[in-house]
Amino acid sequence: MRARFLAKILLLFGMLSISVVVNATVTSVVVLAPEYDGNYGNFAKSFSQKMRGRVKQLKLVTLEDFEQTTLTPDTLLITLGPQALQHALRREDTRRVIAQLITSNEYSALGDEAKPDAGKQVKVIFHDAPLLRQILLARFLVTDAQRFGLLLTPQEVN
Numbered sequence: 001m002r003a004r005f006l007a008k009i010l011l012l013f014g015m016l017s018i019s020v021v022v023n024a025t026v027t028s029v030v031v032l033a034p035e036y037d038g039n040y041g042n043f044a045k046s047f048s049q050k051m052r053g054r055v056k057q058l059k060l061v062t063l064e065d066f067e068q069t070t071l072t073p074d075t076l077l078i079t080l081g082p083q084a085l086q087h088a089l090r091r092e093d094t095r096r097v098i099a100q101l102i103t104s105n106e107y108s109a110l111g112d113e114a115k116p117d118a119g120k121q122v123k124v125i126f127h128d129a130p131l132l133r134q135i136l137l138a139r140f141l142v143t144d145a146q147r148f149g150l151l152l153t154p155q156e157v158n
Contacts, residue, residue, distance in 0.1 A: 026076045026096075028057040032066055032088060033080035039101060040080045047078075063087055071095070082106040089113055089122070096121045103128040 029051060033040040044060050051058055061069050063083060071077065071093045078098050079085040085099040085107075097120065099107070104126045 026074060027055060028059075028072060028075040029055050029078060030059045030061055030069060030071065030075055031078045031080065032061050032063070032084040034063050034083050036060060036062070043080060043101060066091075082110060085122075085124075086110055086113055089117075089120070094120055097123070099124040101127055 031044055031047065033044065035041075036044050048058060048060070059069065066087055071091070073095055076096050076098065077088055077094060078100060079088050080101045082102050085097070085102060088094050088097050089110075090113075099122065102124060105128070107124055107126070
C-alpha cells in the first residue's frame with residue numbers, strides 16, 4: 001500500500017516537473033510510450049487530466065504509431081521509458097524531448113544514442129533517486145511509519 005503511494009508521488013513529481021516546462025511556445029504535446037498499461041498508463045491518464053486546457057493538442061502515441069505522427073517545431077515530446085526515448089532520438093524531426101520513467105542505468109545503456117544531435121533539446125527526469133533522497137522522501141511522506149522498504153538495483157552504488 002505504501003509502496004504504491006510512493007510510486008504515485010514519484011509519478012506526480014514527474015508530471016509537475018513537465019507541466020512547469022509547458023509554456024506559450026508549446027502548443028502541442030505528444031506522449032510516447034511502448035504501451036499504455038501499468039505505470040505508463042497511470043502517468044498518461046494523470047498527465048492528460050493535468051494538461052487539459054493548457055495546450056491545444058495532446059496526443060498519446062505508442063511506438064507502433066510513432067512514425068506516422070507529425071511533430072511540428074512547437075511540439076514537446078514526452079517519452080515514457082527507455083524504448084520510447086530511443087525511438088524519439090532516431091527521428092530527424094524530434095526537437096524537444098523530456099524523458100520520463102527511465103533510470104540512470106537505462107539512460108546510460110543507450111550510449112551514444114542518448115546524446116542528442118545538434119538542434120535537439122533533451123531533458124531526462126530519472127526515477128531512481130539516490131538512496132538518501134528516497135529515505136528522506138519516505139520519512140517526509142509517511143511520518144508515522146516505523147518500517148518501510150526501498151527497491152534497489154544491483155548496480156546502485158551507495
